[in-house]
Amino acid sequence: MIGEFIAACEKTAGSAWLCMLPLLMAFAVTAVLGPVLIPWLHKLKFGQQILEIGPNWHKNKAGTPTMGGIMFIVGVCVAIAVVLLNRFDIRLLMMLMISLGFGLIGFIDDYVKVIKKRNLGLTASQKFLLQAILAVIYVLVLKETGNLETSIVIPFMKNTVSLPWWLYIVFILFVVTGTVNAVNLTDGLDGLAASITSVVALFFAFAGVMFFDRSSLFFAMALLGGCLAFLLFNHHPARVFMGDTGSLFLGGSISVLAVGLELPLILIIVGFVYLFETLSVIIQVTYYKLTKKRVFKMAPIHHHFEMCGWKEVKIVSVFTAATVILCIISVFAILPVC
Numbered sequence: 001m002i003g004e005f006i007a008a009c010e011k012t013a014g015s016a017w018l019c020m021l022p023l024l025m026a027f028a029v030t031a032v033l034g035p036v037l038i039p040w041l042h043k044l045k046f047g048q049q050i051l052e053i054g055p056n057w058h059k060n061k062a063g064t065p066t067m068g069g070i071m072f073i074v075g076v077c078v079a080i081a082v083v084l085l086n087r088f089d090i091r092l093l094m095m096l097m098i099s100l101g102f103g104l105i106g107f108i109d110d111y112v113k114v115i116k117k118r119n120l121g122l123t124a125s126q127k128f129l130l131q132a133i134l135a136v137i138y139v140l141v142l143k144e145t146g147n148l149e150t151s152i153v154i155p156f157m158k159n160t161v162s163l164p165w166w167l168y169i170v171f172i173l174f175v176v177t178g179t180v181n182a183v184n185l186t187d188g189l190d191g192l193a194a195s196i197t198s199v200v201a202l203f204f205a206f207a208g209v210m211f212f213d214r215s216s217l218f219f220a221m222a223l224l225g226g227c228l229a230f231l232l233f234n235h236h237p238a239r240v241f242m243g244d245t246g247s248l249f250l251g252g253s254i255s256v257l258a259v260g261l262e263l264p265l266i267l268i269i270v271g272f273v274y275l276f277e278t279l280s281v282i283i284q285v286t287y288y289k290l291t292k293k294r295v296f297k298m299a300p301i302h303h304h305f306e307m308c309g310w311k312e313v314k315i316v317s318v319f320t321a322a323t324v325i326l327c328i329i330s331v332f333a334i335l336p337v338c
Contacts, residue, residue, distance in 0.1 A: 069246015
C-alpha cells in the first residue's frame with residue numbers, strides 16, 4: 001500500500017520528494033515571518049477586540065495581535081509562486097488567486113474592526129456578495145479554460161453526478177460561501193481553526209495524489225505547511241490570532257480544493273467540525289427566537305464546551321482528533337472513484 005502511494009506521488013508530482021517542497025517552503029517562510037510580523041502588529045496596535053458574546057475570561061486576550069493570517073498567506077504564496085515559476089498551471093494559479101481574494105475580504109473586515117473601531121466589521125450581506133462573486137469567477141474561469149466539469153463525486157459510490165451548469169453554479173455558491181463562513185466561525189479558540197484545517201489540508205493532499213491531481217496536491221501541501229508553522233505562534237496561549245484575514249483565506253482554500261477535485265460533498269465529512277460550529281449557531285439563534293431559551297450554554301459549540309469547564313487545549317485536541325477520524329473515513333469514501 002505504501003509503495004503504491006509513493007508511486008502515485010511520483011506520477012502526480014514527478015517525484016515523491018517534490019510534493020514535499022510546497023509544504024517545506026510554506027512552513028519555512030511562515031515560521032521566519034512570525035517573529036517579524038507579531039512585533040510589527042503590536043507596534044501598529046492591531047490588537048484583537050473581544051466581543052461581549054464570548055466567555056468573560058476571553059477578555060484576557062484583548063490586545064493580542066490579530067491579522068496574523070498574513071504570515072501563512074505569504075508562506076503559501078511564496079511556495080506556490082516557486083511551483084508556478086517551474087511550471088505554469090492555471091488551476092493552481094486560480095486556487096491561489098481566489099483564496100487570496102477571500103483573504104482580502106477578511107483583511108478589509110479586520111481593518112474595519114481594528115482601525116475604524118466598528119466591532120462587527122463588514123455586514124453579512126457585503127461579505128456574502130463578495131464571496132459569491134469570487135466563487136462564480138473561480139467556476140467560470142476553470143470552465144472556460146477546460147479545467148472544470150460539473151461532475152460531483154458521491155462519497156462511498158463509484159459513480160459521479162453531473163449537474164446542469166446553472167444548478168452547479170448555485171450549488172457551488174452554497175458550498176463555498178458556507179464553508180468559508182463555517183471556518184470563520186471555527187476560529188474562536190487558540191489553535192482551533194489552524195489545527196483542524198491542517199488535518200483537512202492533509203486529506204486533500206492525499207486526494208490529490210489518488211486522483212493524480214498535481215495542482216490540488218501542491219496547493220494542499222502549501223496550505224498544510226503554512227498552518228503548521230502558524231501553530232508555532234497560535235497554540236495556547238496564542239501570541240497572535242489569524243483574524244478574518246486568515247480564517248477567510250483558509251475557508252477559501254479548502255473550498256477551491258474541494259471544488260477542483262470534484263469533492264464538495266466530502267466537506268460534510270472532513271469538515272464536519274466546521275459544519276457543527278455553524279449548525280450550533282443556527283440552532284441556538286432559531287430556538288432562542290422561538291422560545292427565548294437556549295439549547296447550548298453558548299454558541300458556537302466550542303464556547304459551549306468552554307462553559308462546561310473544558311480547557312481550550314482539550315477542546316482543540318478533541319475537535320482535531322475527531323477531524324482526523326473523519327478524514328480517515330473520507331479516504332475510504334473516495335477510494336471507489338480513484
